[in-house]
Amino acid sequence: MISQKARYALRALVALARADDSMMIAEIADQQHIPRKFLEQILLDLKHHGIVASRRGRLGGYGLLMPPDQITFGRVLRIVDGPIAPLPCLSRIAYRRCADCQTETACEIRRVFAKVADSARDVLDRTTIADALVEEVPAADAAKPGAKRPSAKARA
Amino acid sequence: MISQKARYALRALVALARADDSMMIAEIADQQHIPRKFLEQILLDLKHHGIVASRRGRLGGYGLLMPPDQITFGRVLRIVDGPIAPLPCLSRIAYRRCADCQTETACEIRRVFAKVADSARDVLDRTTIADALVEEVPAADAAKPGAKRPSAKARA
DNA sequence: GATAATCTCTACCGATTAGATAGAGTTAAT
DNA sequence: ATTAACTCTATCTAATCGGTAGAGATTATC
Numbered sequence: 223m224i225s226q227k228a229r230y231a232l233r234a235l236v237a238l239a240r241a242d243d244s245m246m247i248a249e250i251a252d253q254q255h256i257p258r259k260f261l262e263q264i265l266l267d268l269k270h271h272g273i274v275a276s277r278r279g280r281l282g283g284y285g286l287l288m289p290p291d292q293i294t295f296g297r298v299l300r301i302v303d304g305p306i307a308p309l310p311c312l313s314r315i316a317y318r319r320c321a322d323c324q325t326e327t328a329c330e331i332r333r334v335f336a337k338v339a340d341s342a343r344d345v346l347d348r349t350t351i352a353d354a355l356v357e358e359v360p361a362a363d364a365a366k367p368g369a370k371r372p373s374a375k376a377r378a
Numbered sequence: 379m380i381s382q383k384a385r386y387a388l389r390a391l392v393a394l395a396r397a398d399d400s401m402m403i404a405e406i407a408d409q410q411h412i413p414r415k416f417l418e419q420i421l422l423d424l425k426h427h428g429i430v431a432s433r434r435g436r437l438g439g440y441g442l443l444m445p446p447d448q449i450t451f452g453r454v455l456r457i458v459d460g461p462i463a464p465l466p467c468l469s470r471i472a473y474r475r476c477a478d479c480q481t482e483t484a485c486e487i488r489r490v491f492a493k494v495a496d497s498a499r500d501v502l503d504r505t506t507i508a509d510a511l512v513e514e515v516p517a518a519d520a521a522k523p524g525a526k527r528p529s530a531k532a533r534a
Numbered sequence: 535g536a537t538a539a540t541c542t543c544t545a546c547c548g549a550t551t552a553g554a555t556a557g558a559g560t561t562a563a564t
Numbered sequence: 565a566t567t568a569a570c571t572c573t574a575t576c577t578a579a580t581c582g583g584t585a586g587a588g589a590t591t592a593t594c
Contacts, residue, residue, distance in 0.1 A: 246539095276540095
């Protein structure tokens with residue numbers, strides 16, 4: 223399960239991407255129904271990690287620091303929720319050896335979860351905020367979920 | 379991240395699968411370096427869910443209730459850690475509507491994580507304890523991780 | 535230059551969960 | 565009867581999650 227915080231972060235970024243100019247925290251919070259003070263922390267964190275930029279004082283606000291198609295879900299999730307890997311010994315950003323699985327490379331469980339991690343990263347590191355901008359597909363026969371990715375859409 | 383508890387559960391099941399006959403809790407705990415009393419809870423839970431069977435009293439112990447190739451990682455994880463889906467609104471076993479994402483079917487974030495959930499389930503519901511039994515592959519050129527699945531291997 | 539509106543930062547808090555530990559009870563072989 | 569095993573429920577501690585609070589810094593405007 224991804225955290226509520228991560229969901230808020232993604233929703234805020236989608237909101238910022240939709241709006242062409244910058245938005246105030248309160249504006250985003252209201253529009254997305256996110257607790258204001260909680261959102262402050264999230265955006266501050268995203269700022270520290272170079273995803274968004276801010277302006278203080280009157281007429282202040284937040285804006286994306288890069289085009290939406292360069293902000294991947296994976297990057298946001300790693301900032302907010304930490305490693306994507308389901309085991310510490312599979313994490314790229316926070317590798318930690320399993321204290322017990324002594325055989326290491328032979329660890330059967332590790333091998334299985336490596337597949338899970340790879341496929342999760344495959345989706346999350348290729349999907350961007352821009353992909354989330356496209357409006358709902360006509361839904362006529364949008365049954366197949368993992369089919370095609372409209373990656374170069376970028377502008378709604 | 380999957381829980382320590384789930385890792386213990388999988389390791390215990392692998393140990394039980396390797397041993398042809400039943401094993402005592404203490405035996406598994408020692409062999410796998412799992413806290414004994416914690417393992418008791420885990421095995422009891424797995425028993426309540428029909429994965430293992432037990433015998434009490436002297437000469438007691440635990441044994442698998444079905445062949446290893448019929449125990450999927452997904453099933454074990456759902457018992458121990460709960461839903462695999464990264465969002466409640468994507469869970470099959472514990473669906474819960476997101477309070478905020480009002481547009482529901484149009485939720486962009488949901489669409490992305492649906493892909494993640496599908497690919498995770500694809501791996502976890504197809505991999506069994508039996509798959510974890512195969513010893514380390516020769517590693518000559520086992521570089522490609524998501525390539526082929528030895529699904530019909532079944533017996534080591 | 536005062537004021538008001540905005541972001542910044544750090545601390546805190548209540549509830550829940552993770553990861554165990556404890557111990558009394560039940561069953562069964564000897 | 566005894567002993568060695570599983571069974572069940574309660575409890576504990578530390579961390580995490582989701583959120584609040586409030587003092588401080590910055591900037592546009594009057």
